[in-house]
Amino acid sequence: MTVRTNRRVPFRLPPVLDIGIAIGVAIFVAIGTFFAAELQHPQREPDTLGIALVVLTALSLAWRRRAPQLVLAACVGLLAGYLLLGYPYGPIQLCMVFAMFELARQRPARVSLRSCAAALVGVTAALAASRLLIEGTVPATLLAVWTAWLIIPWSVGALVHVTRSARIREQRELVARAALEERMRMAREVHDVAGHGFSAVAMQAGVALLVFDEQPDQTRRSLEAIKETSATALTELRTMLSSFPHGQSEEVAPQGLDDIDALARGVRAGGLDVRLSVPDIDLPEDIGRAAYRIAQEALTNALRHAGPATAEVTVRLADEVLVVEVRDNGVGAPRLQPGRGLAGMRERVAALGGSISTWSPPEGGFIVSAKLPLGGGEK
Known part of the structure; x- marks a missing residue:
């Protein structure tokens, strides 16, 4: 009789360099959020909860190379919650840009495209809902610019992936x-x-x-x-x-x-x-x-x-x-x-x-x- 045992994969911290980069990004994004609030009139000023969402979103980037899809999902969920709570637009959105780029860089285009498209739909829906709650309207120009802005990191990451794959394939052929x-x-x-x-x-x-x-x-x-x-x-x-x-x-x-x-x-x-x-x-x-x-x-x-x-x-x-x-x-x-x-x-x-x-x-x-x-x- 064969006895099967479920072996759990031990939790491993990301490399020290990735942790340091994530901490630096978290500090930058947290400080930048206060400056962004000064330039806007948000429904809700940055408070402990808002800064916590910002910091968690940035810190999740430490795992961007080890688990890019999970990191993108975490960024989407945290960013959507941040927007729905009425916090000001700001540097937190750069975290999703980095996550999309890293996923497109590591995974084949057909895989990264599906994940990034789902992330784009989710965050865009959260943005539209927040605008409706605050202003009662959603400018079409804002949605178009927002969508185009998030497509760029996927395109660049996919290009890097294709170039690297071609170089590796050429080396193997040589x-x-x-x-x-x-x-x-x-x-x-x-x-x-x-x-x-x-x-x-x-x-x-x-x-x-x-x-x-x-x-x-x-x-x-x-x-x-x-x-x-x-x-x-x-x-x-x-x-x-x-x-x-x-x-x-x-x-x-x-x-x-x-x-x-x-x-x-x-x-x-x-x-x-x-x-x-x-x-x-x-x-x-x-x-x-x-x-x-x-x-x-x-x-x-x-x-x-x-x-x-x-x-x-x-x-x-x-x-x-x-x-x-x-x-x-x-x-x-x-x-x-x-x-x-x-x-x-x-x-x-x-x-x-x-x-x-x-x-x-x-x-x-x-x-x-x-x-x-x-x-x-x-x-």
Whole structure:
């Protein structure tokens, strides 16, 4: 059997700052009421009851941020009683203005509009009744000015609410977009590292199995290449994971042009002949990393799809643009269906303001050519 207990929410005082503001408003409104009475001829002069209503109305504003609807209701009730008792118009009406503004600022427009409209009707009815009791008539101009005067705080508060909501929504969209871009970047990095590593290991293992009995030396070289490729892929994964807050604390230099030679050795061990033309160039870190990843993905695709072939990696500078070209003379791909690897290369190049082209010449083979402007990176 489930026993339900009614838990009461404990009463909590508002923040000290709000209490101080409410006390200041109460003092100002109480003093202002006496000055307002001097300028009018009210049916009833401010007395203890009138000042008590004024002070209570002002003090209720201390809860305006914690319970704006209750505060507005309290202001309406106290102000209506104040007017019906024949006290002079005065600063007490500013309390309702503040309450309406705060409700419109915190709540959606459809909610605040209903509450403020009900409050406006109630106070306007109290004003009309007080005028009828005192003067026997209700000037239409007074009601129109009174209504317009109370609509203004709701309009300003609703505008503030809409602006703040739009800003918060924009911030959330930026955070979501940044998270999506980070996930895409991580997926691209994992594909580049794992895709190349697994492809090279699979090819090298196939070679080792093929010549296991007849060529033990080649088997040893293939196993050594598997070990080197696995260690390199593991190091790259650790480097990538170190970018997370709870990742590895040790820093590993990212790959660049200097690492393409080791990359080519691993691919050769997998059975694809690779020729290099890579000059010694001092490049921004992200440009060098992108050049390495392009060569890695292109050689991985050649290793998997080109068949018996030779691949050539060429890197050169042309008018402050780094050109990375990888071509092979394999079977080619006349009906290319781009996968995640080629898409990742295009995204990586586009992020640096460059361009990339991939095609299969009529005579066979496949070419990947990327252009990376040096101004797109940072040293």
